[in-house]
Amino acid sequence: MFLRLVQFVVGLCVLSGGIVFAIEPVYTGTSMAELMSKADRGHVVIPAPERSAPSSRASSTRDARHVSYKSVSSRPVLPPIPAVNGGAEDTNRRPPSRPERPFRMPVLPELGLGAAIVPASHASPQPSRPAPSSPNGNHKASPKMPQVNAKALYCVDFSSNRVVLAENITEPLPIASITKLLTAMIVIDEMDLNRVLTVPPDIREVPRHRVGLRPGDRLTVSDVLHGMLIQSGNDCAEVIARAYPKGGREGFLEAMNRKAKRIGAKSVRIHTPSGLDRMMILGRTGGRDLSARKPNTASARDVAVIAQHAFQYPLIREIATTKHHTMRTRNERPRTYNLVTNDKLLSRKLPVAGAKTGFTNLAGRCIVALFKDRDREHMVVVLNTPSHFKAAEKIYRWASSTF
Numbered sequence: 138m139f140l141r142l143v144q145f146v147v148g149l150c151v152l153s154g155g156i157v158f159a160i161e162p163v164y165t166g167t168s169m170a171e172l173m174s175k176a177d178r179g180h181v182v183i184p185a186p187e188r189s190a191p192s193s194r195a196s197s198t199r200d201a202r203h204v205s206y207k208s209v210s211s212r213p214v215l216p217p218i219p220a221v222n223g224g225a226e227d228t229n230r231r232p233p234s235r236p237e238r239p240f241r242m243p244v245l246p247e248l249g250l251g252a253a254i255v256p257a258s259h260a261s262p263q264p265s266r267p268a269p270s271s272p273n274g275n276h277k278a279s280p281k282m283p284q285v286n287a288k289a290l291y292c293v294d295f296s297s298n299r300v301v302l303a304e305n306i307t308e309p310l311p312i313a314s315i316t317k318l319l320t321a322m323i324v325i326d327e328m329d330l331n332r333v334l335t336v337p338p339d340i341r342e343v344p345r346h347r348v349g350l351r352p353g354d355r356l357t358v359s360d361v362l363h364g365m366l367i368q369s370g371n372d373c374a375e376v377i378a379r380a381y382p383k384g385g386r387e388g389f390l391e392a393m394n395r396k397a398k399r400i401g402a403k404s405v406r407i408h409t410p411s412g413l414d415r416m417m418i419l420g421r422t423g424g425r426d427l428s429a430r431k432p433n434t435a436s437a438r439d440v441a442v443i444a445q446h447a448f449q450y451p452l453i454r455e456i457a458t459t460k461h462h463t464m465r466t467r468n469e470r471p472r473t474y475n476l477v478t479n480d481k482l483l484s485r486k487l488p489v490a491g492a493k494t495g496f497t498n499l500a501g502r503c504i505v506a507l508f509k510d511r512d513r514e515h516m517v518v519v520l521n522t523p524s525h526f527k528a529a530e531k532i533y534r535w536a537s538s539t540f
Contacts, residue, residue, distance in 0.1 A: 282302075283532055285519065285522065286523060287520060288521035289305040289308065289519070290302055290304040290518070291304075291440075291441055291519075292517050292518070293515065295514035295515070295516065296514055301539075306437040309404045309435060310434060310437070310520045311414075311503075312433055312434065313413075314495035315440055315503055317410075317412060318444060318447040319393045319407065320377065320389075320411070321365065321366060322453070323381075323396060326396075328358050328380075330357065331358070331359065332358050333356065333357055333467055335353065336351065337376070338352040340352055343413075346369055346371060347370055348368050350370070350373065350376065355468050361373045363459075363464060364474065364476055365411075366493070367456060367462050367476045367477075371413055374412075375411060377389075378390070390408070400442055401439075402442040404434070404436040404438075405439055405443070406434045407433050412497070413497065414432045414433075414499060416429075416431075417430070437520055443505075444493070445516065448507050454491045458492075459478065460483055462475075462476040479494060480492050480494060482526055482530065488508050489506060492507065493506075494526075500520070501523075502521070502524065503519065505519075506529050508533045515536050517529045517532050
């Protein structure tokens with residue numbers, strides 16, 4: 138009986154034109170005895186299942202025989218990258234890298250310099266500016282973003298209330314003589330500009346850059362302020378700080394740090410009134426002093442805060458855009474100092490409303506500049522770059538023609 142059943146199954150496979158390598162189980166209510174009896178009588182045994190409970194593997198095998206597959210890429214299609222603030226062409230660099238945590242510049246309603254600085258993600262939507270047209274009516278492409286090598290870059294468009302360029306804007310970095318904007322605000326806030334100061338005997342020990350003041354020179358606070366901002370004289374900053382009526386030099390430094398915190402520049406750390414590094418003696422070894430430098434530091438964002446406040450002072454704006462000035466001592470035998478600005482932006486055809494440069498070995502070349510062209514205002518900050526004037530001009534020209 139069993140032999141006949143085997144013969145029947147083999148014959149059935151041959152008739153169907155193929156060889157079966159695996160037999161799929163079938164669930165049915167028919168007993169094995171009935172199946173064998175039908176096979177013995179020569180009947181075809183293919184019972185109809187009462188319910189199908191195929192295994193997942195069998196189901197997959199069956200489906201694979203009847204479904205034709207199309208070639209499908211395994212890489213998902215990513216959504217297009219949205220344009221940032223006007224759609225810069227170079228998406229590999231700035232602008233800008235948005236910070237992981239959106240930052241907020243302090244809202245300063247009392248300032249008339251323009252809208253308060255806010256991150257681009259919080260700025261109100263602005264109507265897109267049409268691309269400039271050529272004489273034949275064709276639209277020109279927007280200028281490509283300038284390539285600037287610097288540790289930090291920042292540009293704020295006050296007229297549209299948005300940040301248009303931001304790179305590493307929250308890391309505290311050495312700011313060198315940009316410090317003098319804070320120094321100038323303390324002088325105007327708390328000192329008599331007509332007061333006559335006497336230059337101390339050790340003034341020549343102050344490292345350059347210096348105006349060249351001589352011990353015993355008598356100058357007004359206003360004159361010394363001009364020497365500090367026009368020619369970035371470190372000796373002028375030291376003379377002013379030592380004459381501070383509320384605690385001398387140390388009191389002056391405390392006032393500078395308080396001022397920075399009060400205006401919202403929380404990353405600022407001031408150790409000298411000039412921006413020079415503070416020399417610290419750590420100990421002695423082999424008969425020599427072990428020293429370290431401690432620079433004045435601030436983030437690019439906070440440099441913009443300091444400059445925004447400083448350029449609200451009419452006197453600071455006036456001095457910061459003056460190319461030449463003559464200081465005259467009040468001694469019995471007067472001496473004159475002819476000041477020449479070190480700001481090369483003022484000699485170019487640029488709408489500079491205020492600027493301050495800085496340089497030390499740790500800080501590199503730094504600049505903060507405010508450009509005001511009619512109703513449009515751009516603040517540019519560049520920290521630690523090989524060419525600060527060129528960088529500031531390139532960023533301003535790009536921003537003003539793009540946004």
